[in-house]
Amino acid sequence: MTEHVAQLPNPDGSLFLRELNHRINNDLTCAICAASVRAMQSESVAVKTALLDLTSLPDFDPTRVNVTTAHRVVYLMGKVSHEEDDAVTDIARDTSGVEKVVKVFEYTD
Numbered sequence: 001m002t003e004h005v006a007q008l009p010n011p012d013g014s015l016f017l018r019e020l021n022h023r024i025n026n027d028l029t030c031a032i033c034a035a036s037v038r039a040m041q042s043e044s045v046a047v048k049t050a051l052l053d054l055t056s057l058p059d060f061d062p063t064r065v066n067v068t069t070a071h072r073v074v075y076l077m078g079k080v081s082h083e084e085d086d087a088v089t090d091i092a093r094d095t096s097g098v099e100k101v102v103k104v105f106e107y108t109d
Contacts (some may be wrong), residue, residue, distance in 0.1 A: 043069040043097050050091045060084055067092070072099040079106045 044067050051062040065078040065088055074092045085105050092101045 043072065043074065043095065046095050047074055047092050050095060051088060054087055054091065057084055057087055060087070072097060073102060074098050074100070075102045075104065077104040079108055081109045082107060
C-alpha cells in the first residue's frame with residue numbers, strides 16, 4: 001500500500017506568495033480596466049464625431065443625443081424624432097468596435 005504525504009508549505013513563504021499573487025492580480029486588473037476605459041471612450045468619441053457629420057437631417061442637433069459605451073455596447077439616449085432615431089442608430093451600428101446598440105429615446109413626433 002502506497003502512502004501519500006502532503007507537505008505543508010513554509011508559513012513565511014506562503015504569506016509572501018499570497019502577497020505577491022495579490023499584487024500581480026491587482027496590477028493586471030488595473031491594466032485591464034485602463035484598457036477597457038480607453039476602448040469605451042474611443043467608441044463613444046467615434047459615434048459622437050460621426051453624429052457631428054450627420055448632414056442629411058438639416059435640423060438635427062447632436063447635443064440632444066447622449067452616447068455612452070460599455071463593453072462594446074453603445075447606449076443612445078435623448079429626445080429625437082423617429083427619422084433622427086433611424087439615422088443616429090445606423091451611425092452607431094456602423095461604427096467600428098460596436099457590437100450592440102441600445103436605444104432609450106423620447107420621441108418628439
